[in-house]
Amino acid sequence: MLLSIDSFLILEKLVLIVVVVMSSLVIAMYATYAERKVAAVMQDRRGPNRAGPSGIFQPLADGLKLFFKEEIIPDFSSKFLFILGPCLAMLTAMMTGAVIPWGNKIHFFDRDIPLQIADINIGILYVFGVVSMGVYGIMIGSWASNNKFSLMGGLRAASQIISYELAMGIALIALLMTSGTLSLKEIVEQQQAHWYSWNIIKQPLGFLIFLICAFAECNRTPFDLAEAENELIGGYHTEYSSMKLGFYLFAEYINMFLSGSVMVSLFFGGYDIPFVNDAALADNIGVNWIALIHTALFFFKAACFLFLFMWVRWTIPRFRYDQLMNLGWKILIPLALLNMLVTGAVILFQQNNWHF
Amino acid sequence: MQALTNRAKAVERKPMSLLERAYLPAIFKGMSITFGHMFKKKPTINYPEVTRPFSPVFRGLHILNRDEEGRENCTACGLCAVACPAEAITMEGAERKAGEEHLYREEKYAAKYEINMLRCIFCGLCEEACPKDAIYLSETFAPANFQRKGFIYGKEDLLIPNPVTEPEAFAKAKGERGKNK
Amino acid sequence: MSIVEILFWFLSILALGGAAMVVASKSPVHSILYLILTFFAISGHYILLNAQFLAIVNVIVYAGAIMVLFLFVVMLMNLNADSEPQQKNKWLLYIGGIAGGSLLLVIVAALKQTAATTQLVQMNNGDAGLIKNLGMVLFTEYVFPFEISSVLFLSAMIGAVVISKKEA
Numbered sequence: 001m002l003l004s005i006d007s008f009l010i011l012e013k014l015v016l017i018v019v020v021v022m023s024s025l026v027i028a029m030y031a032t033y034a035e036r037k038v039a040a041v042m043q044d045r046r047g048p049n050r051a052g053p054s055g056i057f058q059p060l061a062d063g064l065k066l067f068f069k070e071e072i073i074p075d076f077s078s079k080f081l082f083i084l085g086p087c088l089a090m091l092t093a094m095m096t097g098a099v100i101p102w103g104n105k106i107h108f109f110d111r112d113i114p115l116q117i118a119d120i121n122i123g124i125l126y127v128f129g130v131v132s133m134g135v136y137g138i139m140i141g142s143w144a145s146n147n148k149f150s151l152m153g154g155l156r157a158a159s160q161i162i163s164y165e166l167a168m169g170i171a172l173i174a175l176l177m178t179s180g181t182l183s184l185k186e187i188v189e190q191q192q193a194h195w196y197s198w199n200i201i202k203q204p205l206g207f208l209i210f211l212i213c214a215f216a217e218c219n220r221t222p223f224d225l226a227e228a229e230n231e232l233i234g235g236y237h238t239e240y241s242s243m244k245l246g247f248y249l250f251a252e253y254i255n256m257f258l259s260g261s262v263m264v265s266l267f268f269g270g271y272d273i274p275f276v277n278d279a280a281l282a283d284n285i286g287v288n289w290i291a292l293i294h295t296a297l298f299f300f301k302a303a304c305f306l307f308l309f310m311w312v313r314w315t316i317p318r319f320r321y322d323q324l325m326n327l328g329w330k331i332l333i334p335l336a337l338l339n340m341l342v343t344g345a346v347i348l349f350q351q352n353n354w355h356f
Numbered sequence: 357m358q359a360l361t362n363r364a365k366a367v368e369r370k371p372m373s374l375l376e377r378a379y380l381p382a383i384f385k386g387m388s389i390t391f392g393h394m395f396k397k398k399p400t401i402n403y404p405e406v407t408r409p410f411s412p413v414f415r416g417l418h419i420l421n422r423d424e425e426g427r428e429n430c431t432a433c434g435l436c437a438v439a440c441p442a443e444a445i446t447m448e449g450a451e452r453k454a455g456e457e458h459l460y461r462e463e464k465y466a467a468k469y470e471i472n473m474l475r476c477i478f479c480g481l482c483e484e485a486c487p488k489d490a491i492y493l494s495e496t497f498a499p500a501n502f503q504r505k506g507f508i509y510g511k512e513d514l515l516i517p518n519p520v521t522e523p524e525a526f527a528k529a530k531g532e533r534g535k536n537k
Numbered sequence: 538m539s540i541v542e543i544l545f546w547f548l549s550i551l552a553l554g555g556a557a558m559v560v561a562s563k564s565p566v567h568s569i570l571y572l573i574l575t576f577f578a579i580s581g582h583y584i585l586l587n588a589q590f591l592a593i594v595n596v597i598v599y600a601g602a603i604m605v606l607f608l609f610v611v612m613l614m615n616l617n618a619d620s621e622p623q624q625k626n627k628w629l630l631y632i633g634g635i636a637g638g639s640l641l642l643v644i645v646a647a648l649k650q651t652a653a654t655t656q657l658v659q660m661n662n663g664d665a666g667l668i669k670n671l672g673m674v675l676f677t678e679y680v681f682p683f684e685i686s687s688v689l690f691l692s693a694m695i696g697a698v699v700i701s702k703k704e705a
Binding site for chain 1 (some may be wrong): 564566570573589593595596598601602605606608609612613667668669684
Binding site (some may be wrong): 045093312 | 402
């Protein structure tokens with residue numbers, strides 16, 4: 001029965017939601033610290049090292065600073081939309097976490113609790129829907145600022161996200177053709193069998209396109225034209241100050257973490273332990289322990305992606321706007337279409353036992 | 357137009373090859389370079405905890421010297437002020453009264469001795485000009501200050517601690533410089 | 538009232554209120570934002586009908602892409618109250634109101650006829666909207682209209698390319 005109420009279910013989902021939201025916030029917090037540290041070591045510097053041992057409390061200090069800054073709302077701006085912008089950015093950044101399978105399941109109080117907030121059968125499309133909503137946070141905020149530079153930044157961000165969403169979707173279609181399902185949980189479970197059943201082996205080109213598009217969707221270097229400070233001052237958050245600015249910056253890091261999580265689930269086996277038969281291991285050490293290992297491994301994989309995001313940011317300069325559009329429309333989309341065609345052909349041959 | 361030298365070189369502007377246009381090889385190369393930098397030794401020095409050693413010829417803040425009995429060397433002859441290219445030194449002389457022999461080494465002394473550290477270029481010419489071994493450039497530098505007048509150092513700022521009453525502070529202020537003399 | 542009914546009424550009010558505000562609000566940007574709200578309410582209705590695929594595609598395509606383009610254009614053109622044409626003829630307002638009201642009346646009357654004969658929408662147990670069933674139907678029973686619509690899109694795309702080429 002649809003929408004029948006089970007109070008225990010609501011409780012367990014509520015706990016899961018709180019845990020996921022809190023952990024993604026904490027991870028985003030420490031991603032800012034990691035970003036500064038990674039930038040520092042790549043440039044032969046030391047990075048933040050004053051707040052606490054080797055600067056471990058730096059994010060707290062940053063947060064405190066943002067909270068104590070003066071809130072400035074520009075005159076002639078639409079006040080409601082001005083506040084709505086960063087809230088939307090934050091909301092959409094958090095919402096992606098709902099369909100990501102963080103682990104298999106844990107067993108408590110005689111109940112199997114799946115470590116996924118919602119296993120809906122359109123899982124990955126939900127991610128796309130939420131990502132396309134993320135544009136509004138930027139666009140509304142940039143328009144409500146009543147500032148030309150902000151508006152330019154917002155328009156750049158929006159056009160870039162829309163353009164790269166296409167290539168991303170087509171790259172994903174090839175993957176979905178091999179997996180035959182949209183549910184992230186099932187996609188992860190299909191990759192559990194062998195170490196070579198990870199989708200990165202089946203779809204290397206698809207992964208590359210997806211990765212590039214993920215960079216563009218997160219507005220990260222080399223695609224951070226929306227906040228190109230040498231052209232647009234601060235881009236869409238020029239007029240923002242205090243914690244509203246913090247929301248935008250935070251949303252970027254949460255997006256990075258969650259897009260890393262999506263890529264882990266889609267291409268890197270999710271919570272799968274490579275070279276180990278997970279089911280046999282689960283019988284040996286118990287469901288709860290294996291869930292712990294799975295979740296830790298998932299977070300480790302996602303953290304590797306976070307590092308990749310930072311690594312690329314501190315290596316590659318920004319694209320020019322026409323280069324960005326050329327790459328998106330003239331290179332990535334045809335490549336993704338080709339990838340889709342080849343995948344379709346291979347699947348057909350396979351079904352036909354490799355005969356024409 | 358005729359070329360002025362034969363060293364001019366035309367920039368090659370041929371279209372990029374397919375491999376170059378794919379960007380990715382260049383990107384991977386750049387990423388390997390940044391990754392390699394993660395393991396390099398950091399040249400940064402953790403300043404307040406670790407200080408860099410000064411070179412032995414470093415010229416820092418001035419000190420006015422005393423002799424072994426703690427008497428001021430300076431006689432306010434004005435040679436340092438004359439030698440100063442930045443005109444940073446001003447002084448007023450005074451005659452030593454009876455009973456002040458333990459304070460000043462000779463009959464004349466500097467009642468007022470000021471150096472404007474904003475004007476001073478730390479060239480060390482005052483040190484060379486001094487016939488009485490009275491002024492030295494030490495191994496510290498002027499700390500930051502909020503006002504200009506904080507940079508005009510008077511006698512109380514410049515005088516070295518008394519070697520008789522506080523020998524450690526004297527030795528510290530004199531630093532390596534004193535040992536060489 | 539069951540929770541489904543509460544949700545239904547809530548979403549209906551949201552959709553109708555949003556649609557009314559699209560027409561009523563002064564600023565075009567606000568109109569578009571209300572339109573997005575309406576789309577979301579409609580997506581909610583799809584989910585109540587267990588048509589998850591339609592719901593999410595509605596969000597991605599309409600609320601996510603097309604409305605962004607609308608917003609884009611409106612923001613770039615910087616429309617506001619000054620640039621709107623002045624409404625001079627007062628009679629036009631009355632006539633428009635009467636015509637619209639008559640149309641509404643006709644539609645309501647027509648719907649009243651059909652509502653009596655057809656069954657109410659299947660709630661909770663319809664699974665035609667799930668992606669697997671939808672795909673099956675689209676690629677077997679309705680494959681011809683489906684392909685025709687793809688040709689339509691292709692021609693639209695080519696048209697757009699041709700128009701943008703002519704400018705350059």
